[in-house]
Amino acid sequence: MDTAGFVEAVEDGNRTELSRLGSSKSLYALTGGELDADHVYAVVETLANAQADRYEPWADEADGELADVLTAAADAERERAADAAGETDESVEGGLFDGLDDCEGTAEWAAGLVAATIVTKKLQEQLVGFFVGQADPTTASTFRSYGDELGERREAALAALETVCADESEWETAVDAAGGVVTAAYDVYVDRLEAMGVNPKPVC
Structure with missing residues (x-):
């Protein structure tokens, strides 16, 4: 396998999950239904700190x-978190990147970073739209x-x-680790929407 095959395996194996994470419901889920600028900035802060907390060790x-x-x-996400914190006094529940905690060893760390970047890119597109x-x-x-930064x-x-x-x-271990990161993020998305009585399945 090479990097192109790795990306194909991760994206093909999680097509539905990634599609729904990139839907307009993603920010609604992560803000707990409080879809305003303060809560959106709180999402940015929380997700950026969560990634930095994993990447640093x-x-x-x-x-x-x-x-x-x-x-x-880690440095870029920590800076992003600080910038977002300066825009809001709100807080939101984390957990989207808890799948990174299961990554062990260099292959899984690199794979986890790729997967988290793919997930974050989906959310970034929704941030632009918001x-x-x-x-x-x-x-x-x-x-x-x-x-652009996420692409690089x-x-x-x-x-x-x-x-x-x-x-x-x-x-193969790397593909499994990346899939686990995506699945964990999707599970959070589903749980948050279902807790608010929203069907997570239709893509908006």
Whole structure:
């Protein structure tokens, strides 16, 4: 397997989950139905800190290219969290990236980073749409730039993944780990919507 095959396996194996995470219901779920700018910024803060909290200890244990990619991702998400915190006094429930806690070892760490980046890209697209709808083109543009950053992060993470997967077994382990991250995020999405009496299945 190579990086293209890895991405194909993860996306094909989680097509429905990723589609629904990229739907207009995602922000509704993550804000607990409070779909206003304060709560949306709280989502950004919470998700960014959750990622940084995972990547930092991984970076401390990893070496070489993977350590560099994880450090850069952690620093960027920590900065994003701080920026968002300056825009809101609200808080929201976390948990979307709890699947990262199950990643162990370099192949799974790299795979988890790729998966989290794929999930975050889906949410980033909804953030752009939200702020466009709020007639806030400046913030919408900021989150468009975040999408570019996520694309670069994914490519860097994939390059690092290629350096740590020594055989087909490790590639398969990486695919399973990435799928677990996506599934955990989707489970949170479903649980939050169902708790509010909303059907999570139809894609908006």
